[in-house]
Amino acid sequence: MIIDRRRFLAVTGAGLAGAMGLTKLSLAANPSGEALHGLSAFGDLKYPKGFTHFDYASPDAPTGGTFNFQPTYWYHNQNTQTFNTLNSFVRKGDAPPRMEMCFDSLVTSAHDEPDAVYCHLAEYVVISEDRNSFTFKIRDIARWHDGTPITANDVAFSYRTLKEQGNPELSLPLASLIEARIDGPMTVTLVFDGSQAAQDILSIAGFPIISEAWYTENTFDESTLTPPLASGPYKVGRMNPGSFIEYERVDNYWAKDLGTAKGLNHFQTIRIDFFKERQAGFEAFKKGDITFREEYTAKSWATEYNFPAIKDGRVIKALFDSEKRARMQAWCLNLRRERFLDKRVRDAIAQCFDFEWTNNNIFYGAYERSHSLFGGSQYEANGKPDASEKELLDQLGSEHDLPDGIYEEAYLQPKSDGSGRDRNKLRGASKLLAEAGWKPGENGYLRNDSGETLDLEFLIYASVFERIYGPFIETMRAVGINTSLRLVDPAQYQARTSSFDFDMAGLAIGWTPTPTASGLEVVFGSKAADTEGSRNLPGLQNSLVDAIIYEIGAANSRERHETAMRVLDRVLRLTREWIPNWSSANHRVAYWDIFGFKEPKPDYFWPVEALWWIDKEKAEKLGKG
Incomplete structure (x- = not known):
């Protein structure tokens, strides 16, 4: 699952903050007591007050047409293979991707800056002298889709509700919010207790604003297929739960002429069709029912993109550079299962994966x-x-136990001989398991002193993984691990990982260009380990990791932030709760040649559905006008 916190994401460390005090958001770039049109973590803003549009936007592009695609990233409880609710901001249920395009936020990110946000629903923001309060003046022109104004009451209600009932990716970063205070009909102040990390406001101010009136009549945390009242550039149109959903462009969108929105969101309709298996989606693309597809299956990219529309040029096959941001794709073992608590067991399992042969x-x-x-x-x-x-x-080591090898070369996953049966790696895995107390027993499976087998169920949600993980599973069995592969439907997968009901599972994350402490805590922080719906899938609880995340949040310079991030990487690679697997430096994309788009693409985020448009001449040529 891909998680991207550019807009709606961004907690431990409160005790540390009380003792040490957090360095607040860069004073030079974000002075207190002034009406600011934007905020940034460490540097000045690229765009001045009153800017007309972002450089990557296309104000002269035509609007209209349908963009039918399969999403490449999603948020919170969203699912790309099915949906049964339109409530995208809670833990339960499976929501369709892009519900976030229906909602506005106080600020919005610039996709060509690493950590800058600009006022959107808010006209400006004022930082208090102690830098624990942020006062937002809501724009007078801001409107819900029914024409009623968005007020400070809505903003305050949104933050209170998300803190109490929101998805953990929204509620956990709000742990330090003590008040959402209404200072006037169009003015609201977010007050924090001082334990927040310096950059947290950059993500928190980007959380969705929801309607107090609508949720007074409707229960916030219920699963529902009734479209909620929203205010964004799109609204829910036609849909068939689990089959397809269409989002319709709001032609009288209140913010269409603001610099933060002008020249974006050109498609009249954004349609997402849901397929439980990738092959069905691929066949729909080949027929032209889907017009944009990013391919994540290497075999398909190498062998299946040779159909007639590719050969005659109606479909373009292209590579686009990945964004300038950190990527994580890894497996984890559930430390809530006692048999995986010993690092040697996790190490042995990692040894069983032969990347070289698989690649x-x-x-x-x-x-x-x-x-x-x-x-x-x-x-x-x-x-x-x-x-x-x-x-x-050295500083951290004065109060925490540092893992062995932390001052040595950064840990690298072991390289195999590429045979698929590297005897040295197998011997190493067997030795580690023996040292951890697992001994050969009946049927060749390892057992502990209580006679229990070392069981491992690898949870997957798509059949394509059966081919990829099959050799990995067989190797684990060869060293005595009682391994099985469990394929479940997407809704079950989401439910089981959200409730931590699994042995081994995978996760992919596209981090924000400047990861925030609150975002990191949702995945690695101790507090998130017991919070169902968080991304701390292994259940990692480590005071050293918490302390490093605190340092990341307290960084008062980009250099200090990068240093603390690299230290976090070193520690996580040594403790082995996560097993990194593979990555690619490009987007593998195929699309029907009916689009226009601006180049180069922005460096830090690439929401194609908001940036591209239908080229009417090309579309008519292909009979898609």
């Missing part, structure tokens, strides 16, 4: 081995710690 024989050489949880970025640890990393480690 050559299944992936067509399309991937690179992942070693880091922040791969492809400046946050990835390499070699031995540099001077700044060593200084931070």
Whole structure:
């Protein structure tokens, strides 16, 4: 599952904050007591007050037409293979991707800056002198889709409700919010207790604003297929639960002429069709029912994109550079299961995966081995710690136990001989399991002193993984692990991972360009380990990790932030709760040649559905006008 916190995401460390005090959002870039049109973490804003549009926007592009695609990222409880609710901001249920396009937020991100947000629903923001309060003036022109004004009551209601009942990705970052105070009909102040990380406001101010009036008549946390009252550039149109949903462009969208929205959202209709299996979706694309597809299956990209529409040029096959942001794709073992608590067991399981064989024989050489949880970025640890990393480690080591090898070369996943049966790796895995107390028993399976077998159920939600993980499963069985592969439907997968009912599962994350402490805590923080619906799937509870996340939030310079991120990467790679697997440096994209788009694409986020448009001449040529 891909999680992207550019807009709606961003907690532990409160005790540390009380003792040490957090460095607040950069004073130079974000002075207190002034009406600011935007905020940034460490540097000045690229766009001045009153800017007409973002550089990557296309104000002269035509509007209209339908964009039918399969989403490449999603949020919260959203599911790309089915949906049974339109409530996208709670834990339960399966919501359709892009419900977020129906909602506005106080600020919106700039996709060509690493950590800048600009006032959107808010006209401006004022930071208090103690930098614990943020006062937002709501724009007088802001309107819900029914024409009624958006007020401070709606904003205050939104933050109170999301803190109490929202999805953990929304509620956990709001732990330090003590008040959403209404200071006037169009003015609201978010007051924090001082334990918040410095950059948290950048993500928190981007949370969705919901209607107090609508949710007074409707229960916030219920699963519902009634479209909620919203205010964004799109609203829910036709739908068939579990089959398809269409979002219709709001022609009289209140913000269409603002610099934060002008030149974006050109399609009249955005349609998402849901397929439980990738092959059905691929066949729909080949027929032209779907017009944009990003391919994540290397075998398909190498062997199946040779159909007539590719050969005659009606479909374009292209590579687009990945964004300048950290990527994580990894498996985890559930530490809530006692048999996985011993790091040697997790290490042995990691040894059983032969990436080199898999890449050559299944992936067509399309991937690179992942070693880091922040791969492809400046946050990835390499070699031995540099001077700044060593200084931070020394500081942390005075109060926490540091993992063995932390001052050595950054840990790399073991490389195999590519045979698919590397005897050295198998011997190493067997040795680790023996040291952890697992001994050969009946039927060749390992058992502990209580006679229990070392059972492992690998949870998946798509049959394509059966081919990929099959050799991995067989290797685990060869060393005595009683391994099985369990394929469940997408709704079951979401329910089981959200409630931590699994042995082993996978997760993919596209981090924000400047990861925030609150976003990291949802995945790695101790508090999230017991919060169902969080992304701390392994149940990691580690005071050292919490302390490093605190340092990331307290960083008062980009250099300090990067140092703390690399230290976090070093520690997580040594403790082995997560097993990184593979990554790609490009978007593998195919699309019917009916679109116009602006190049180059923005560096930090690429929402094609908001940036591209229908080229009417091209569309008519292909009979899709």
